[in-house]
Amino acid sequence: MTDTWKITLPCTREEGEDLAGEVRLASGREPPVIATEEADERDPERWLLTAYVEDAPDDVLIADLLALAPSATRADMLIEKLAAQDWLTMSQAGLEPITAGRFHVYTAAHADSLQPGQIGIRIEAGQAFGTGQHATTAGCLTILDRLANEGRDFTDVLDLGTGSGILALGIVKRWPQAKIIGSDIDPVSVDVAIENVEVNGERVGRGAGEIELVAADGFDHERLRARAPYDLVTANILAGPLVALAADIASVMAPGGTLLLAGLLNDQAADVLAAYEAAGCRLVDTHVAGDWPTLMLVRERN
Template sequence: MSAKRRGDEPKGDGVTGFPFDASRTGSWKISLPCSKAEAERISEGDLPEIDALDPQPTLMTSEPDPDQPEAWQLDAYVEDEPSKALIAIIAALAPSTKKKPVVTHIPEDDWVTMSQAGLEPIRAGRFFVHTPHNADAAPKGMTGFVIDAGRAFGTGHHETTTGCLEMLDRLRVAGRRFDDIVDVGTGTGLLAFAARALWPAAKVIASDIDPVSIEVTAENAEVNGVPMGRGRGQVELGVAPGLSDRRLRDRAPYDLLIANILAGPLIELAPVFADAVLPGGTVVLAGLLDTQADAVANAYRREGLYLTDSILRGDWRILRMAKRRR
């Protein structure tokens, strides 16, 4: 994905915004400190001041020092040199800080290096995920995926993605079997690829609101030898918010639905997701802060689902819920 729109997976420690391809154009970055509360508001995505912008910047929040849990940082990425008005809008997202925003230019040649730098391979359950710049072979007994960060955030290093990989692995270890799987807000395609690896006889479809994300997913599928198509053992791709595409609706009901987006859209889509899952089916929800977990879980309880498992990764909670059998 090229940093995704709000409503999809958070990147970095939390990212929201419209996509841009910095590997092609270079970019500009606006950086300033922010509080944890401000970072949480940004991650929740209810930002009318940003919605009014065209194009929208990509916002990333991160926790630079775990020993200072209240001290976070906001980075805003834009394609063109930012105006004073845009800098002021970004600064207003973090009213707690007294420091002026720092504006830096990221040349085209530096972007891929920056995006790949420091991204060590990750292990999550049986999965080993790395970038092309760190092409270590997967250890024996692990399933490896190469995910290029050059055009995208979302290589698997964010706690929500790592937690989802661990949750999927738990399901497989528990002996669960799935035949029809959907990955909503797929980003780079990693979770769809992982689901296919765990249940190779299943039919998998992956969607994202961002067309660039689907382009990147197709590229990643080719790199990782994941076959595309509608048959068993294949992954089909589609561009859609939620499950609005006809192909996604036609393939329902699913026995496994994965949605790594954000708390607001997860709550809003609870009735749609619940209707799209078979009785007894499983829903994996991510992209929500631990402080938002109760609200998200309650929205799905109202639709006839119940909580069966959860994973906490940093400040982020991954929920596994099951639909009650009739």
């Protein structure tokens, strides 16, 4: 294996979230593998940007990375040469497993952490957002597990902004006969989600117990409306897109359908909720983990 270089620099939450989709560099170069994460859960505005490259970073790449995180300076940047090894395996070793209800999310490096009675979801660290580490993903999984324990049944499901496919996988494992479609604005995420479905022993497809995956900006894909109405919709994205998509999301939900919204901060919840109430939805529960609420709503029956 070749040597790998790791470049780390601080960024703001807004900058980090902007990098969850397709990344374009100012120089026009092919972007390196980039990951962003919270630096400290107690301060949700402080994030870290990490890039991995196989050649020593030159001035052009450094300028490109600083353009992605304009709040940082060259002095803030840490550049490390890593030993010749598989950086992906190494990075996965640092992702500790998380448990949300009966769900247990882990990487290959922690396969032995799965305990009897738990529902395992193996998600590898990579280019797609959503390894289960973030409080928003864990919040959605916690509510999904609770709904299953309460005997709720869902047959037609949309996972909007599927990322790594983690929520779609949780849904198919709790409701094995459900027909699920997941979408993401980033085609790379869709490819990664397909791989994760296969790694977890589930099926890609359009039938019962299968997950269909498409690349789409919002509802800009015919399959998302063709498969409506949905009795369950999950959307773990960002507050701005959640507000912008409120009317579209409500329009594809079945009357009485359940909606999980995440990716917003506590101080954004009122604006998000107002948009969905105006679209005919009603709040029925809130799960809060630190600064990150997960809202559960139902589509009012007309």
